[in-house]
Amino acid sequence: MIISLAGYMGSGKSLIANDLAKKLNFKVVDLDQQIIAENQLEISEIFEKQGEIFFRKAERKILENILNAPENSVLSLGGGTPAYFDNIHLLNQKSFSVFLQASVKTLSERLQSEKSERPLIAKISDEDLPEFIAKHLFERNPYYTQCQAVISVDGKTAQEVSDEIIRLLPAF
Numbered sequence: 001m002i003i004s005l006a007g008y009m010g011s012g013k014s015l016i017a018n019d020l021a022k023k024l025n026f027k028v029v030d031l032d033q034q035i036i037a038e039n040q041l042e043i044s045e046i047f048e049k050q051g052e053i054f055f056r057k058a059e060r061k062i063l064e065n066i067l068n069a070p071e072n073s074v075l076s077l078g079g080g081t082p083a084y085f086d087n088i089h090l091l092n093q094k095s096f097s098v099f100l101q102a103s104v105k106t107l108s109e110r111l112q113s114e115k116s117e118r119p120l121i122a123k124i125s126d127e128d129l130p131e132f133i134a135k136h137l138f139e140r141n142p143y144y145t146q147c148q149a150v151i152s153v154d155g156k157t158a159q160e161v162s163d164e165i166i167r168l169l170p171a172f
């Protein structure tokens with residue numbers, strides 16, 4: 001079984017993936033890290049040197065490979081992954097997909113201290129960050145909400161969210 005975690009940056013995908021995998025004795029797979037390893041470039045460098053179309057095609061190819069692997073794993077997706085090609089349909093077909101839903105307020109608070117590590121928002125002022133996030137969520141929510149489960153992460157720890165995901169899992 002593969003459990004895929006979708007959500008905007010700062011929603012806790014990586015943290016929750018690690019906690020969930022530990023509880024289930026599953027492998028953790030981070031899609032962005034797989035893309036970095038395969039291309040030997042950071043995500044920001046791929047966008048800069050090769051462009052977004054190249055990145056999205058590479059992301060799709062690696063996503064297909066991960067979803068066709070036979071091992072039990074928790075897959076932490078890139079924030080935009082569900083919104084491209086028919087990725088959301090592939091995720092729903094080949095995994096148990098979970099949207100980690102966070103409010104603009106929660107995401108803004110979490111991301112303000114992480115801006116230097118996040119190229120997409122590094123140059124956005126703290127004042128403009130909520131509006132930037134809200135715009136992205138408006139574009140991506142139609143895809144995120146197609147996941148098989150939607151869990152609000154506002155005010156919850158990674159452990160609480162992973163326990164909630166376990167309760168929602170189909171029998172495996």
